[in-house]
Amino acid sequence: xxxxxxxxxxxxxxxxxxxxRRDEPILRPLDFHLEAGELSFVEGDNGSGKTTLLNILxxxxxxxxxxxxxxxxPPGTDGARAETRLLGHQLGLKGDLSAxxxxxxxxxxxxxxxxxxxxxxxxxxxxRGFEDEPVRSLSAGQKKRVALAALNLGNARLWxxxxxxxxxxxxxxxxxxxxxxxxxxRGGAALVTxxxxxxxxxxxxxxxxxxx
Amino acid sequence: xxxxxxxxxxxxxxxxxxxxxWRRRGDAAMPVLYAMIVAILFPFALGPDHQxxxxxxxxxxxxxxxxxxxxxxxxxxxxxLEDGVLAQMVxxxxxxxxxxxxxxxxxxxxxxxxxxxxxxxxxxxxxxxAQAQPVLFLALVLSSALLALLGSMLAALTxxxxxxxxxxxxxxxxxxxxxxxxxxxxxSAVEQGLPWIAPLAWLSATxxxxxVLAPVACATALRITLDA
Numbered sequence: 001x002x003x004x005x006x007x008x009x010x011x012x013x014x015x016x017x018x019x020x021r022r023d024e025p026i027l028r029p030l031d032f033h034l035e036a037g038e039l040s041f042v043e044g045d046n047g048s049g050k051t052t053l054l055n056i057l058x059x060x061x062x063x064x065x066x067x068x069x070x071x072x073x074p075p076g077t078d079g080a081r082a083e084t085r086l087l088g089h090q091l092g093l094k095g096d097l098s099a100x101x102x103x104x105x106x107x108x109x110x111x112x113x114x115x116x117x118x119x120x121x122x123x124x125x126x127x128r129g130f131e132d133e134p135v136r137s138l139s140a141g142q143k144k145r146v147a148l149a150a151l152n153l154g155n156a157r158l159w160x161x162x163x164x165x166x167x168x169x170x171x172x173x174x175x176x177x178x179x180x181x182x183x184x185x186r187g188g189a190a191l192v193t194x195x196x197x198x199x200x201x202x203x204x205x206x207x208x209x210x211x212x
Numbered sequence: 213x214x215x216x217x218x219x220x221x222x223x224x225x226x227x228x229x230x231x232x233x234w235r236r237r238g239d240a241a242m243p244v245l246y247a248m249i250v251a252i253l254f255p256f257a258l259g260p261d262h263q264x265x266x267x268x269x270x271x272x273x274x275x276x277x278x279x280x281x282x283x284x285x286x287x288x289x290x291x292x293l294e295d296g297v298l299a300q301m302v303x304x305x306x307x308x309x310x311x312x313x314x315x316x317x318x319x320x321x322x323x324x325x326x327x328x329x330x331x332x333x334x335x336x337x338x339x340x341x342a343q344a345q346p347v348l349f350l351a352l353v354l355s356s357a358l359l360a361l362l363g364s365m366l367a368a369l370t371x372x373x374x375x376x377x378x379x380x381x382x383x384x385x386x387x388x389x390x391x392x393x394x395x396x397x398x399x400s401a402v403e404q405g406l407p408w409i410a411p412l413a414w415l416s417a418t419x420x421x422x423x424v425l426a427p428v429a430c431a432t433a434l435r436i437t438l439d440a
Contacts, residue, residue, distance in 0.1 A: 097231065
């Protein structure tokens with residue numbers, strides 16, 4: 001963890017952030033900020049740049065113009081990467097490995113929250129008894145749950161979740177909501193893309209609309 | 213809170229790759245099988261001339277082993293790119309070069325080690341003089357490690373392009389020619405009773421340099437691949 005992040009409450013700061021590919025605007029200039037303990041939904045139609053925005057914040061893509069800071073660091077630098085965790089459409093799981101083995105890799109790469117273990121996290125997402133099953137034999141929803149367990153195991157403060165509710169059943173959606181709730185209470189923040197149609201349990205969260 | 217240490221990521225990737233290779237043992241056996249088939253076909257094509265075979269055996273073994281290693285190279289980053297693990301590696305608060313070093317080490321262990329065992333056996337089969345055997349083995353160790361490092365660099369560059377196998381082989385050719393020249397030079401030198409240490413020393417020096425630079429180049433190439 002960096003020394004600045006503990007007292008700085010602002011996790012994400014974006015000024016006139018825009019992205020275009022081959023002169024075609026994908027993300028119109030965007031100003032927003034996200035503080036610790038805050039959740040924001042990113043809403044927009046297909047192709048409105050939701051995934052692009054998350055990829056920029058994670059540091060996978062470079063913005064065409066404008067500036068972003070993740071707790072004071074540019075995205076993709078060491079300081080920003082220690083704070084950020086992206087859960088994309090591709091879940092980052094190896095099909096030939098079991099859920100437990102996948103989580104072990106994740107712990108090696110991202111570290112582990114104090115008091116958390118892989119088995120505890122898998123039980124929490126309702127995969128008790130599936131720990132040693134190869135991930136390729138799990139259903140789409142169960143794979144998503146493994147990825148959520150990996151996310152929950154790490155200690156990043158900023159979660160960037162791309163369609164976390166896709167493929168999940170009712171209890172799965174509740175599970176994501178509970179995880180988000182706890183994450184915010186720990187002082188984390190989350191940026192969540194969605195088409196809408198998801199009821200968050202708490203007060204109405206902030207929304208970031210991306211339609212061009 | 214426990215932050216990941218420098219070596220935890222390295223070990224996690226190494227362990228993961230070895231485990232994946234073990235789960236797909238059949239795939240790992242492919243290069244060895246390929247090298248054996250090619251080397252076995254040579255005597256049939258060249259005819260049963262012992263002296264001729266003994267003279268060319270070092271070169272045959274060297275080239276078949278290096279070509280066999282190419283079979284697995286194209287896929288080095290492909291599957292990780294497709295299932296999103298590569299993005300996770302790039303985004304992890306770790307040195308990507310270090311993770312890539314683990315990836316290359318695992319590739320060398322899984323692909324080259326079985327070939328290093330098969331190589332001397334093939335040499336013996338083709339009638340390689342006994343005094344050349346240890347030199348051939350050394351040349352194989354050095355050149356396979358060099359191929360793994362140079363090849364992974366190019367595999368990282370071409371990971372994003374479709375049907376990159378052809379491109380990869382074309383780009384690798386000029387890089388691997390000097391390696392083959394020095395390695396084969398050492399083997400033919402010992403067969404003629406000449407000092408053979410110099411070409412191997414050159415290979416070792418290049419290996420030392422590549423060992424430091426290739427993981428860094430790999431990491432940069434993958435960042436570019438993911439940005440595209």
